[in-house]
Every structure is written in structure tokens, then in C-alpha cells.
Amino acid sequence: MSQLSFKDKVVIITGAGGGLGKYYSLEFAKRGAKVVVNDLGGSLSGQGGDAKAADVVVNEIKAAGGIAVADYNNVLDGAKIVETAVKNFGTVHIVINNAGILRDASFKKMTEKEFQLVLDVHLNGAYQVTKAAWPYFRKQQYGRIINTSSPAGLYGNFGQANYSAAKSGLIGFAETLAKEGDKYNIKANTIAPLARSRMTESILPPPILEKLGPEKVAPLVLYLSHEDNELSGQIFEVAAGFFAQIRWERSGGILFKPDASFTAEVVAKRFDEILNFDDSKKPELLKNQHPFMLNNYNELVANA
Ligand code: NAD
Numbered sequence: 001m002s003q004l005s006f007k008d009k010v011v012i013i014t015g016a017g018g019g020l021g022k023y024y025s026l027e028f029a030k031r032g033a034k035v036v037v038n039d040l041g042g043s044l045s046g047q048g049g050d051a052k053a054a055d056v057v058v059n060e061i062k063a064a065g066g067i068a069v070a071d072y073n074n075v076l077d078g079a080k081i082v083e084t085a086v087k088n089f090g091t092v093h094i095v096i097n098n099a100g101i102l103r104d105a106s107f108k109k110m111t112e113k114e115f116q117l118v119l120d121v122h123l124n125g126a127y128q129v130t131k132a133a134w135p136y137f138r139k140q141q142y143g144r145i146i147n148t149s150s151p152a153g154l155y156g157n158f159g160q161a162n163y164s165a166a167k168s169g170l171i172g173f174a175e176t177l178a179k180e181g182d183k184y185n186i187k188a189n190t191i192a193p194l195a196r197s198r199m200t201e202s203i204l205p206p207p208i209l210e211k212l213g214p215e216k217v218a219p220l221v222l223y224l225s226h227e228d229n230e231l232s233g234q235i236f237e238v239a240a241g242f243f244a245q246i247r248w249e250r251s252g253g254i255l256f257k258p259d260a261s262f263t264a265e266v267v268a269k270r271f272d273e274i275l276n277f278d279d280s281k282k283p284e285l286l287k288n289q290h291p292f293m294l295n296n297y298n299e300l301v302a303n304a
Helices: 019-030 052-063 075-089 112-140 151-155 161-184 206-211 218-225 264-269 286-295 297-303
Strands: 010-013 034-038 067-071 094-097 143-148 186-194 235-239 242-246
Touching: 010 019, 010 075, 019 034, 019 052, 019 067, 019 094, 019 218, 034 052, 034 075, 052 067, 067 075, 075 112, 094 112, 094 218, 112 143, 112 161, 112 186, 143 161, 143 218, 151 161, 151 186, 151 235, 161 186, 186 218, 218 235
Parallel strands: 010 034, 010 094, 034 067, 094 143, 143 186, 186 235
Antiparallel strands: 235 242
16 A cells, blocks of 8 residues: 655644644654644643743654644634744645643533633634635645544533533534535544543543554544545544544434424424434435425425
8 A cells, every 4th residue: 555645735733742733743744744833832721831842843853854843823823823834835735623722620610711711722723723724725726624523522521511512613613614615625524532642641541541542543634634535524533543433313303294283292292203213314414404304395294
């Protein structure tokens, strides 16, 4: 099998001073990419900053003969990060939205600031970087975006209302970018990883952490970022060598008669049918839903 090369491709990886982002950076560089290693070098909760985080990764790449530049901007200044790419390498082809922080607290105790800050870094940060890269992607008819969600964004997790909301948002964001980017050869996908990093070190037991190296996540990120990848708007769960696709599933549903007989009591009575997945569909397009209901309207109502 020939190696997936990223020669002459410019990749921005946000939050690349440690954990997953660092590993991605080293891998992209090994495969010939010009890497913008972005990281403001703050704490896990998003406090402070230190240029060292990005510098260490850039030095490691350069020492191995690769091409990289450090960027210390906050992802909320996404335009500046893209500027670093353009100034040093002329353009940007790939954006890996990876930067993140945690401010965990039960919803009862979570302050508005804790909620907002986490949304800002994950979701608005991804927006800012992607927004600035988008005109380059369109003009060169090429772009790859990876958004980093989380199992918490798919399923929810105790103490992470802020994080889950941001991580779910990243999924919808990529799904829409996939549709809008389609005719410009811009592909946007989302991963929901689990990996060993400072985010998980204090939560998971060492024997589990041992299995969760970032090298088990990076291959999927690399493939989805490559020009060979045609998939877009998709979601993947990835951890410990396990790779799987996540998709939406809609129950067969029922169509009620929209007349006086359609009441809350009727919904309650037939709730089991709404929840029945025996005849489920896997919708991917918003427009699929409405013609399905409208075209089959008479038949469905007749059978209701
Ligand atoms: P990490 O803390 O090692 O990496 C996150 C990096 O983002 C840090 O280096 C940090 O300095 C940087 N960062 C934070 N705020 C920033 C900002 N405003 N601007 C620029 N950089 C900023 O943790 P990680 O586990 O490698 O996390 C990477 C991504 O993966 C995050 O988005 C995280 O939410 C996600 N994720 C991780 C796991 C896991 O199990 N580790 C699970 C699900 C999702």
C-alpha cells in the first residue's frame, strides 16, 4: 500500500502543544505536510499561556527534518492563526479543530462563565479558524476540516453540560459545512475520540490509559484529511484501536391526523409507536424528511 502523502499540503492543528494535537502534528509532518502548530499553552481549565507548548512540538518536527511553524494565538483569534499559515506557507488546505479545555461541574453548580467559556473555546474557536480558512478552501477548490467532538457530545456525560453542548454543536457545524463545501471539494468530518492526555489522566485508571495512546486516533484523522477521502459530513467514534461510524437513526414514526382528534392524549397513547425502531430510517439530508412525509401523506394518514 502506498503511503498517504501530505506533501505540499498546509495543515493547521489547533491545540497542538500536547495530547492528540501534538501527535497529529508529528504525523502530518512525517508525511510531508507544512504544519502550523497552534497552542496558547494554557492550563486544562483554560488559564494562562506559554509559548513553550507549541515551540517544543515545532522543534521536534524540525529536528526530524519536517516543516512547521508555531502559532500562539487563542483559537478565538482564528483569523490570526490562518494568517500564520498564509504568511509562512501561502495558504491552508486542512484545518484540525482540536483545541479544548474543561470546566466540569454538575449543572446545578455550573456558572454561566463556566458554560460560556467552554462553548467559546470549542465551538466559537472552531468557527473562527474555519471561517478564516473557508475563502482559501473555496478559491483553491480544496479543503479538509476535522472537528473534534466527544462521546460526551454524542451521549452526554455527568458534569459536562457545557462540554457536551459544545461538542454536539461541532457535529452540526461540520454536517452543514459538508453540504455547503461539497461543490468546492471541501470535506468536513467529526471525530469523537477517547485518548490518553491530561484531560483523561486523572479520570481513567492507568491500565485503561495505557491502551488509549493518541497513535490509536491519529490514523483516522490522517485518512479523513487526505485528498483520497471522499466522505464528508460523517461522525466517527475512535479509541484504543476501535473505529466506528456514528449516524442518525429515525424511528419509523407515525403520522397523526392533524384534526381535532390529534391531542396530547393521543400522543401519549401511541408513544410506543413513535419509539419503535423496527422500521427505522437513517436520514442524512434535511430535505429527505419532508418529501417523505408529504409525498406519502395520504397513504400514511389512511393507515394511521
Ligand atoms: P489536551 O489538553 O492535551 O489538548 C488540548 C490543547 O488545546 C492543549 O494543549 C491546550 O493548551 C490547547 N488549547 C486550549 N485552549 C486553547 C485556545 N483557546 N487556543 C489555542 N489552544 C488552546 O487534551 P486532548 O485530550 O489532546 O484534547 C484534544 C481534543 O480532543 C479536545 O478538543 C478534547 O476536548 C477532545 N477530546 C479528547 C478526549 C480524550 O479522551 N482525551 C475525548 C473526547 C474529546
